[in-house]
Amino acid sequence: MTGPIGIVALNVFRESVRDKVLYNLVFFAILLMGASYLIGQLTAGQDVKIIKDLGLAATSIFGLFIAVFIGIGLVSKEVEKRSIYSLLAKPIERHHLVVGKYLGLVLTLAVNLGVMAIALFVVLAYLRYVADPNAAAGWDRPALDPRLLEAFLLTFFELAIVTAIAVFFSTFSTPILSAAFTFGFFVAGRFSADLRNFNEVVTSPVSSALTTAIYWMLPNLSQFDVRAQVVHGVPVSATYMAMSGAYALLYITAMIVAATAVFARRDFK
């Protein structure tokens, strides 16, 4: 990564490492190892399914916390600490700063998800190794199922959108409000399918038009949740993945454009 955006992005990544963000990986590993030991005794032969569910859900939850709590401080922290003055005095455009900050956090998330995926596969390999061959024959999908990577990839897309939303709010709001807004968008995004059906239960055309508009404007995050399907071996088509990826890319771009537009107009005097 070269150029001002690359430099900012790498600095964000280094800062995350310095801030011990990657320590969450240790918790993730301990959680999986502890769960794999305990769950085998509690679940009547469903340990592999549950470890997969737990691993994928923990990846998403840990990633969400990183995306929100680091994302909301990316820009606002610079303003609060007044380091923004020295940054903007350098040969750097404001949009370089926003895009670089965003890409740096996405890089942190990618490294996190990558390491979590490896940890999950290691635990699953161990479970496969100790499992009785008869029991293994009854699993919906093999323990080391490459399809799990599809769920990881879609989780990454979802987290990239959440990060973009957090960065957008951090350009003009306080960290607490930004966190509240971003979580609000995340929850609403997970339930956006309900809004689509809302016009079937309201009679007012205005309400119907409003909910339809909100539905299309909110991020549709439920499409990125294929964890249950993947664990049960239901195929996720390449077209589905590609369309979800395209949606994520467009939504992220929209958020970053909005963020840079707001940030460009901010007066720091």
Added chain:
Amino acid sequence: MAGSWGTLRAVIMVALLIGGAAGVQGLHEAAFPPPAPSEDSLYITSGATARRLAVGYAALAADLYWIRTIQYYGGIKLQLDAARTDAQARQVPGADYRLLYPLLDLTTSLDPRFNIAYRFGAIFLAEPYPGGAGRPDLAVKLLEKGLAARPDKWEYMQDIGFVHYWWSQDYTAAAQWFDRASKVEGAPWFLRSLAATTLAEGGDRRSSRLMWQAIRESAEIDWLRSDADRRLEQLDAADFIDQVQADVDRARAAGTPVTSWQELIRARAIRGIPVDPSRTPLELGADGIVRLSPQSPLFPLPQEPKKALPASTP
């Protein structure tokens, strides 16, 4: 050096303080015993609500409910097994397994493809009380819910057939379900003969054996497989007991006293003390009836289904 000594001192102090707090807690609980755990309850009963509250982590929530179901069923079953009298059994909280179906319903609403929850859950529900809830109707309802989610699952159709066969003794319905299962692509060949045998010889020990062999072959987890193995051994034990009983009855007819194995061995009616498939000696009652020993891991033998009436019987 001074720094590491300081750290060590802090670690020792923290350990001592936490140990002290645990000691005080122990004394507190001894002086003021904590209240007994209240009867299990479900705060959420609607699957749709649970799905919403799970905010996209429905599969993980289903796992948690599944673990809770296992704990609930296992906990009550263990307490009922330990109860020596009916009065003691009635004292077991929630002894009627009233939360079993709601828990299974929630689990399968959160994850409609949770295969084992349907198959295991149906066993827990159908098994007669106190081994299970004694609700074959709910077992069928649960499996039909599974079929609605995965209409190609011949295993669920087979299991519905088993519930009808064992617990409702509706051999016609059982045969229909086996037949339906046999028509699903990928279903094993034995389902077709199972349908025919059930209709012709429902309640017969031979068809029971065929049934447990079928369960054994389609079992997806060890528990189901070993349960089927145990049932097959129980059928072997029942066959063997019939055989020994016939020897005893013959000896009695010949005038030999049949109050102990030793008398029968001396009269050369049998070669030695007969043992069941688990190598536990059978018992001979003073009434001359051969029984499985309560010490046998196969005890008690299941009640055999009622024999199907011949088709020509009015």
